[in-house]
Amino acid sequence: MSGPHRLTGIPASHGYAKGPVFDLDTGSQAHVSTGHPEEEARALTLAIESASEQLAALAAKTVGEAADMLEFQLAMLADESLSAPAFALIDQGASADGAWSYALDEQIDSYEASEDEYFRARSADLKDIRQQVLEALAPAGSLAVPSGAILVGDDIAPTRFLAVDWSQGGGIALAKGSSASHVAMLARARGVPMVVGLGPVPSNFDLPVFLDAEHGHVLLGPGGEAEELFHRAAEAFAVRRRAAEENSANPAATADGTPVRVLINVADPSDVERIDIATCDGVGLMRTEFLFGKAGGLPDEETQYRAYRKVLEWAAGKPVTIRTVDAGGDKPVPGYTVEEGNPFLGLRGIRLSLARPEIFRVQIRALLRSAVHGNLKIMFPMVAVPEEFAIAAALFAEEAETLANAGGEYAIPPLGIMVEVPSTAIAPELFADVAFFSIGSNDLTQYVMAAARDNTAVAALNSVHNPAVLRLIASVAAFGQANGIPVSLCGDAGGDPAAIPALLEAGLRDLSVVPAQLALAKAAIAGVTL
Ligand code: PEP
Numbered sequence: 324m325s326g327p328h329r330l331t332g333i334p335a336s337h338g339y340a341k342g343p344v345f346d347l348d349t350g351s352q353a354h355v356s357t358g359h360p361e362e363e364a365r366a367l368t369l370a371i372e373s374a375s376e377q378l379a380a381l382a383a384k385t386v387g388e389a390a391d392m393l394e395f396q397l398a399m400l401a402d403e404s405l406s407a408p409a410f411a412l413i414d415q416g417a418s419a420d421g422a423w424s425y426a427l428d429e430q431i432d433s434y435e436a437s438e439d440e441y442f443r444a445r446s447a448d449l450k451d452i453r454q455q456v457l458e459a460l461a462p463a464g465s466l467a468v469p470s471g472a473i474l475v476g477d478d479i480a481p482t483r484f485l486a487v488d489w490s491q492g493g494g495i496a497l498a499k500g501s502s503a504s505h506v507a508m509l510a511r512a513r514g515v516p517m518v519v520g521l522g523p524v525p526s527n528f529d530l531p532v533f534l535d536a537e538h539g540h541v542l543l544g545p546g547g548e549a550e551e552l553f554h555r556a557a558e559a560f561a562v563r564r565r566a567a568e569e570n571s572a573n574p575a576a577t578a579d580g581t582p583v584r585v586l587i588n589v590a591d592p593s594d595v596e597r598i599d600i601a602t603c604d605g606v607g608l609m610r611t612e613f614l615f616g617k618a619g620g621l622p623d624e625e626t627q628y629r630a631y632r633k634v635l636e637w638a639a640g641k642p643v644t645i646r647t648v649d650a651g652g653d654k655p656v657p658g659y660t661v662e663e664g665n666p667f668l669g670l671r672g673i674r675l676s677l678a679r680p681e682i683f684r685v686q687i688r689a690l691l692r693s694a695v696h697g698n699l700k701i702m703f704p705m706v707a708v709p710e711e712f713a714i715a716a717a718l719f720a721e722e723a724e725t726l727a728n729a730g731g732e733y734a735i736p737p738l739g740i741m742v743e744v745p746s747t748a749i750a751p752e753l754f755a756d757v758a759f760f761s762i763g764s765n766d767l768t769q770y771v772m773a774a775a776r777d778n779t780a781v782a783a784l785n786s787v788h789n790p791a792v793l794r795l796i797a798s799v800a801a802f803g804q805a806n807g808i809p810v811s812l813c814g815d816a817g818g819d820p821a822a823i824p825a826l827l828e829a830g831l832r833d834l835s836v837v838p839a840q841l842a843l844a845k846a847a848i849a850g851v852t853l
């Protein structure tokens with residue numbers, strides 16, 4: 324077959340880029356050993372110090388979850404028990420980079436083999452730390468990413484992403500990776516094109532490569548017509564994005580004038596600081612897991628109250644839907660979630676909250692108290708049977724009474740549920756007494772298709788476009804419409820321009836999207852004729 328060599332993966336952050344390849348794995352070969360243990364030990368000490376300084380500098384200009392991750396890595400790097408085995412190997416004659424890689428790989432292996440999910444999740448941080456010190460050991464400048472480069476490798480650590488200057492363009496093409504990863508979220512937030520799950524990408528290709536992260540392709544040396552098509556698609560994308568941004572402050576409506584409310588998803592209260600409330604219709608999903616995953620243990624009532632109040636006050640009367648903690652599955656929380664063989668089908672979301680009522684009651688009191696500061700709605704995640712809603716609602720009533728007896732200020736907000744478990748989507752009539760439904764298309768899709776949301780190997784199956792998923796969404800929307808129960812959607816599909824026409828066709832008129840997708844989602848809505 325003639326034509327350019329084309330690799331196909333999964334778009335993780337839409338956009339186009341053309342540039343030289345930069346191999347993300349170069350760092351491991353760049354240090355030249357002196358052959359003297361004292362000098363190698365000194366080189367490693369300096370590299371650890373320099374990596375720590377870089378992390379601290381990055382942390383200082385980062386906010387939210389990314390800042391927490393950087394602080395955590397700094398603390399790990401400062402722990403001498405992490406580096407002691409490497410220094411012991413250097414004493415026996417190993418080079419600084421060899422000793423560091425070997426010692427860290429051993430730790431990474433043991434973290435990955437751990438029974439404890441918390442340690443397994445932390446192995447990604449250890450890999451990140453290993454790479455940062457190797458880079459610090461490399462001769463100055465040898466690892467600088469050329470401007471506009473396409474970064475190629477198995478995966479990329481968040482710190483590496485944060486350290487690159489993306490102002491001159493560039494993109495990311497990964498052999499593995501996941502569109503649900505932390506880096507993918509950062510790439511979407513900053514508009515950096517990224518494709519994952521490409522399989523091996525040649526890192527020694529010495530011509531510019533063409534990254535089409537709208538459709539998930541990497542073209543190696545296209546030339547001729549293919550190159551022209553690439554440039555046309557890239558230009559059309561840029562025009563669409565510019566037009567979308569210019570119109571992003573206007574309320575959303577379809578081409579034939581049907582209004583659609585577009586709200587935003589918030590993960591950390593600091594997310595709202597850079598967003599003008601005038602550009603959206605409120606918060607359709609505030610995830611509260613971020614408060615529970617911190618190093619200092621589970622959050623107390625006051626910490627939660629302040630976080631909820633901050634977002635409610637920012638929203639200035641527009642609706643804010645806060646979800647009670649959805650720990651478990653892809654969101655383990657040390658000291659709270661439990662070890663289980665199949666965490667996606669286990670004690671997660673509302674199941675865990677009801678199993679640990681003493682922790683749930685703290686969150687409920689914080690929510691009831693914050694409700695006086697704005698237009699709050701509460702929803703429960705992973706509801707599968709009506710009893711779960713009934714018990715959770717009864718706990719709200721009990722805690723409201725406790726607050727009333729203590730003379731505290733509080734309000735009882737409307738209580739709704741996420742529709743993300745197939746049983747709930749198939750039989751919504753069992754939940755006719757909830758105040759609203761919010762469809763969680765990420766989980767609904769993975770449970771309907773039996774295809775995990777974070778597994779590249781089954782990513783093609785994990786599609787909201789599958790008629791079975793769309794039919795369920797349409798039937799929940801129709802049930803809500805017929806019974807006066809508002810139905811919205813807060814999964815990632817809501818912000819995906821390719822999915823928006825089908826979601827509106829299915830009857831939805833309320834979408835909650837990640838802030839980075841707000842403008843493009845409104846533009847996609849404007850292109851739909853119902
Ligand atoms: C969903 O499942 O679609 C959802 C919005 O919740 P989360 O992604 O937090 O599981």
Ligand code: MG
Nearest residue numbers: 743763765766
């Ligand atoms: Mg979910």
